[in-house]
Amino acid sequence: MDFRLGDNADSLRAALRAYLDEALTDEVEERLYRSGVSHDADFIGGLIDRGWFAPAWSEDLGGAGLDPTSVMVIFEELNRREAPMYATSVSLMVAKALVKFGTDEMRREIVPAVLRAETICVLGFTEPEAGSDVANAQTRAVRDGDEWMINGSKMFTTNAQLGDYIYLLTRSNPDERKHRGLTTFLVPLDHPGIEVQAVHTISGERTNIVYFNDVRVPDSARIGDVDGGWSVLTASLMDEQMASFAPWIVRLLEEVEAWAAETGRIDDPGVRERLGRVAAQVEVALLLRRRCTWMDEEGITRNVEGPMAKLFSSESLTQASQDMFDLIGPDALRSYPDPEAVRGGRIEYMMRFALGTTIYAGTSEIQRTQIAQRGLGLPR
Ligand SMILES: Cc1cc2nc3c(=O)[nH]c(=O)nc-3n(C[C@H](O)[C@H](O)[C@H](O)COP(=O)(O)OP(=O)(O)OC[C@H]3O[C@@H](n4cnc5c(N)ncnc54)[C@H](O)[C@@H]3O)c2cc1C
Known part of the structure; x- marks a missing residue:
């Protein structure tokens, strides 16, 4: 068993990080924060140019035809930086349904326009x-x-x-x-x-x-x-079945580690204990999602692995963000763009953002029900 993702995945991750550092400027972040809309045409244009926009789509349909591990790495990095992808990701999900169930005209006109990010x-x-x-x-x-x-x-x-x-x-x-x-x-x-x-x-x-x-x-x-x-509808919702919020917990941990280093609290045993707990959650959340990718690569049909990845990552993000908020104390209440906000308000924002993750793409109760019924074989 080898838990490493390999040299190709590592270099892809490095290339993405370089692009994200360059493209997600303070000005872009400010605009996204103020509008509350996760979409930026220029940013998406950059992803299209690099073949990272529809990485899982086959080349004949206008995608990059990348393998599941590369696709996963791309989304781990995009989501870790909260790249403005929501509008176009949903559009790609719809386009997938159109390829399968749509009319010839939808396939000819709308699907290619979605892949060029011209249609939302x-x-x-x-x-x-x-x-x-x-x-x-x-x-x-x-x-x-x-x-x-x-x-x-x-x-x-x-x-x-x-x-x-x-x-x-x-x-x-x-x-x-x-x-x-x-x-x-x-x-x-x-x-x-x-x-x-x-x-x-x-x-x-x-x-x-x-x-x-x-x-x-x-x-x-x-x-x-x-x-x-x-x-x-059920065919379209298949993608949502594998939603994971692991990259957001990665980001949260990075931000709080940076805060602890900046404020000199990194040597405080209480701080270390709480960071250690989040680090373990990060690891489990990433592994649950990576198991789904491994199954896809091996051609094994997923059962409850997607719901487990979604449930654990969203609940861990919610719990960890509240715990980190508590750790930092009243200053954590300051939100962006207050210049005094801790880590640019990122931790305060994460706590608010986390709440929705246990609701959309199937609530926690629904994920648990699926795990109980399909995974454990319990009665309805
Ligand atoms: C920020 C945000 C963005 C969204 N974007 C979209 C979008 O673009 N398009 C779209 O169509 N939808 C969207 N949704 C809707 C989302 O999919 C629903 O909110 C979600 O499916 C839950 O439905 P509901 O809000 O009606 O809650 P309900 O289904 O009414 O659930 C209320 C509570 O009851 C629990 N519950 C419900 N049924 C059961 C059951 N059988 N067993 C046990 N517990 C149960 C739920 O877990 C929850 O705690 C979005 C939601 C949010 C919060």
Whole structure:
């Protein structure tokens, strides 16, 4: 058993770190912080030029065709620096569904535009009564000849204010059982009848509620079969099943170590004990995620390894950020851009950011349920 990732991974990591140091200037960080939007066209352009934008996509579809370990290293580094990737990562996830289930026109026009980062797609799944239980979606799509009429609302539609399309889950057949009466669409966000309203979260991230009032779309906007939306959706959510927040814990540890060195508290046994605890969490979180990559490389079907990586990393990040906050004391309350903020407010921000990580991409309760049922074989 060899836990090292190898020379190729090490040099790729070094190249990424050099690019991130150069591209993520104070000015870019400031803009991202103030807007609460994780997207920067120039930054993404740099990733495209270097082949790091869609590393897992095959070359014939416009990606870099890299192996799973290289892809993992790229995301470890991008996420460790909180690179502005959210809007384009979600768009790539949507594009993947379009490759599989979309129309020829979607594959010809929209997928390449997403791979050039010229088109942004957002996820329109969650509703006030359909979050974890996403199949309970009530946004209604009614067929009218060659068109569909859509009415309803979607919650937490992150980046809808800058997006071009929403990947929309609707209820097309209320008479069918819940999972069977769903249909998905790709709807332009500038369509008449669509209203986007801002929702600001505790982390500073902007998300939205999107309202649909008599939105008429042609049948060519449909993705997959009528009433077949559940299969489209579950295939699309596969990527989310492997979300890991390990790189954020790495960053947190680096920041607190730097704070301890700067303030001379690095020799304090209490500080060392708490840093040691976070270092162990970092290691486990990274290894759980790396195990998923190893399984992909070996062609082994993942079962609960993705949920374990997501659950452990998000809960560790939440716990570690609160513990580090407590360690630093009242000064940790100062937030960016206060010049007195500890480590530029990074630790204070991390504590707020961590809270959402146990909610999106499947809440901790849902991850635990999956582990209990699929992993341990416990009854539903
Ligand atoms: C910052 C942010 C960004 C987001 N971006 C998007 C986006 O772009 N597009 C999108 O569609 N959605 C997005 N979401 C929504 C996200 O996917 C949902 O918040 C998530 O699925 C949980 O749904 P909910 O908020 O309705 O909570 P609920 O599902 O109502 O859950 C409430 C509580 O009950 C628990 N619970 C629910 N069901 C069960 C169960 N069966 N067993 C045990 N416990 C249960 C949950 O774990 C949670 O603690 C975003 C959310 C956040 C916070």
